[in-house]
Amino acid sequence: MNIEELINKADNFNKEEIRKYNPDMEFLHQLAWNAGMKLAKEYGADEKIVKIALAMMDSKLPEASSLGVGKQHISMSSTATKELIKDVDCLSESEKENIIKCVEEHHGAEKFYSIESEVVANADCYKFVSPEGVFYYASMLGRRLHNFDKELEQLEFKLNEKHNTISLDLVIL
DSSP states (O other): OOHHHHHHHHHHHHHHHHHHHOTTHHHHHHHHHHHHHHHHHHHTOOHHHHHHHHHHHTTTHHHHHHTTOGGGHHHHHHHHHHHHHTTOSSSOHHHHHHHHHHHHTTTOOSSOSSHHHHHHHHHHHHHHHSHHHHHHHHHHHHHHHOOHHHHHHHHHHHHHHHHHHOOSSOOOO
C-alpha cells in the first residue's frame, strides 16, 4: 500500500463511520479537513501525516456518541488508528507515532508532540469557531436537543473549549 492509498483508506474508514452512526458530522469533518490542509501548508507540516490524522481523529466519535461514551472517542480513535497503520510499510515508525499523537492530542496538549499534532488540533477547533461551523453545530444541537437553553449552553461550552485550545495564529482562515 502506498501513502495515497493509506490516506484514502483512512478517509473512507472515517466517512463510513460517519454514514453509519451520524451523517450530520460529514460537514464538520470537511471543515476540519479544509482548515487542516491550509494550516499544514502555512506552518510547513507534513501533509500526509495531517491528512491521515484528520481522517482518524474523530473516526470513532460517531460510534462513541451513539453508545453514550462520547468522551472515550479519543482512545477509541487512537486504537482504530493503531490498527490501521500497524502493518503499513509506507510510513516509518516515527511517522506512525506522530499520527497516533496527532489523534490523541487533537483536543489540545500542554506541549504538542509535533507541528502536525498542533495543526490537527487547531483544524479541529475550526469546526466550532468558524462562522460555518458555529451555525452548523447550532443546527445539529437543535435537531438533537430540542431545548433552546440546553442548545445554547452546549454551543457556548464548545466555543469556549475550542477557543481555549487554539494555539496557532492562523486558525480562522
